[in-house]
Amino acid sequence: MRLDLLSGLNAEQAARRPAILITDLASGEQRLVRAKDIRNDPLEDELQEYLRLGKSGLLEKEGHQFFLTVQVPPVKVVIVGAVHISQALAPLMRGVDLDAIIIDPRTAFATPERFPDVTVLAEWPDAVLPGMSLDRYTAMVALTHDPKIDDPALSAALRSSCFYIGALGSRKTHERRTQRLMAAGFTDADIARIHAPIGLDIGAVSPAEIAVSILAEIIATLRRDRRRAA
Amino acid sequence: MLSTDADILKTAEAWRRAGKGVAIATVVETWGSAPRPVGSHLVIDQDTNFLGSVSGGCVEGAVITEASEVIADGKPRMLEFGVADETAWQVGLSCGGRIRIYVERVD
Incomplete structure (x- = not known):
């Protein structure tokens, strides 16, 4: 994980804003999607559903296996x-x-x-x-x-x-x-x-x-x- | 203080910023009864200091050993653990479940 992505996740948590880190498990490529950017994301529907459930999990899409680290604010x-x-x-x-x-x-x-x-x-x-x-x-x-x-x-x-x-x-x-x-x-x-x-x-x-x-x-x-x- | 996943990732960032080699292990899939849910983290530094958990203490030792190699070569790895007698690992999950763990370096 790049330090700037880790840092971004932690910053969203501190601000009580949900965020999702997407990891392509085959390539190791990652990106961070902040709550406000979900609606512009190609995986919008899937991300919204994961966020609603508040749970991390695997997502199979077009031959790729992604892991979604779903981070919701602390209670x-x-x-x-x-x-x-x-x-x-x-x-x-x-x-x-x-x-x-x-x-x-x-x-x-x-x-x-x-x-x-x-x-x-x-x-x-x-x-x-x-x-x-x-x-x-x-x-x-x-x-x-x-x-x-x-x-x-x-x-x-x-x-x-x-x-x-x-x-x-x-x-x-x-x-x-x-x-x-x-x-x-x-x-x-x-x-x-x-x-x-x-x-x-x-x-x-x-x-x-x-x-x-x-x-x-x-x-x-x-x-x-x-x-x-x- | 207890460690939530948020605290664990904060610690990972702090360790990296302090110049240490750091790896993050994440539970990405579970089958059957697994001790920690998908998304749970364990962070490990180059001196094998660690925080968090990916099981009830059953496989952490093996994950920490693998993490040292991930810190050394930078290549992410996928680890899988099941009950002790069904895997090539020296350790296993006594609860009978199976878990898959992704280990990556913080760069």
Whole structure:
């Protein structure tokens, strides 16, 4: 691999842009196709399909065998609420290579002391989410219990292509949340995107256990197509 | 820190820029139950330092040995591993799967 191609792949990754490296396995020839250039590529249809699946693989075309190294951005998790569960969740996420960002306007909660080594924004979701790209590689987790903070974040997530949206709270809390979101114009299909009560049902009790159940649900959603029983 | 494929390729770039000979091994095809998915990387430098994996630790040794030759002569190679007793390699996959691995030098 030429160093400039390797460098290009790494630059696209750092910028959260998908890219595909195409290797002709017989000749060793390679080229890098950035997401924005796919539509001008002779292999456009095939590249789009590989990108949609987010998986690397072999492609036979006109007597050539190509290997496509498909690189998609790292998964980012926006955690709304600098609460006790978040303190357990952030380090767990780092352990499985998910990028975490924590948002909470309550400055007593959103402190670097409570969240070492994590990006913490002491801002209202309304103020910071519009500047953030909530793409299909992003998950949103609302953990404050406070509609003033959670609802605007959930609304932004529902208007985006986030692959996972979860909200903490009992069934009753979620019923009231659903009514508010419907009143704001969201549909049943929108509401169905929200995982609530949040997390896989593992009987979690402590904040750390709840964090594990949330993390497991995010991974289960991300890897849906690989699960034995969906 | 754990190593995602992105971290592994970043490391490959950093090693090369530091003037080292570097090879990248990539799983390009798997059959049956294979320990690491297609697209997984292992990077190796001229001193056999390595990062990442292409199996569950079963064939890395052989890949690293081949990588040293790729670093030396610059010719990419395709390696194939199956269960131990069915291949010419000294190593194999105890899980019963088969994998094909492309090894190339960073130039």
